């Protein structure tokens with residue numbers, strides 16, 4: 321599949337910003353291609369800029385690269401090839417090591433459920449209800465077996481390991497080259513409605529859809545515990561395991 325549309329992102333401008341930052345000795349800019357649904361041309365342009373060294377690969381979130389590979393475009397496959405090792409998800413070995421490390425962290429002491437609630441509201445609450453508060457992208461966690469730490473850890477570290485029935489990730493590629501991914505909200509002969517990870521619903525006319533698939537990947541992001549300190553991980557889990565709502 322190829323596309324002739326001009327890239328929607330001002331690649332030249334981004335490259336100039338990177339060059340200026342680099343000259344000033346700053347680190348890479350924050351990830352930028354997260355908003356919206358990049359099309360083939362945009363994806364190719366961004367990946368080519370990385371290939372030339374004009375944009376730092378580290379500035380491109382792995383989710384964005386993953387989205388680009390959904391196009392099954394030869395040029396994209398070639399540009400991505402090997403540069404982003406995590407595109408297919410965390411490796412089993414990495415995950416095992418992280419599971420063991422965090423099991424140790426959690427066994428080494430308790431946490432503060434009040435601080436944990438704040439972390440939950442930042443990291444998880446936009447997608448999950450717990451004790452009647454939170455967003456409705458993923459399943460309600462109140463009834464999940466939350467005292468089963470290994471299962472909680474597995475679900476958080478590797479969301480795609482077991483995907484809850486009814487929460488599969490659907491991907492639609494539109495005739496004008498957009499990739500939309502999300503959970504299935506409505507599927508009828510006229511429209512397909514998906515809800516993306518931000519909780520936004522996107523309605524697509526059937527006629528405008530060129531290709532659709534269900535992919536074996538969770539909509540839930542990986543690596544959510546990575547930015548947390550050990551104490552914060554213990555706080556978050558203290559909250560996740562509470563039997564009763566925590567009122568602050």
Ligand code: HEC
Nearest residue numbers: 443444447458459475479482483484487517538539540544
């Ligand atoms: C972008 C939305 C999103 C965010 C943010 C998110 N999740 Fe999820 N989560 C999902 C979706 C969608 C599923 C269902 C698909 C699956 O099983 O992976 C899920 C599944 C789960 C499950 C398995 C539930 C079940 O019933 O099988 C657990 C446990 C979980 N999430 C915990 C968390 C925790 C803890 C956080 C915060 C650190 C979090 N999630 C952040 C979307 C999200």
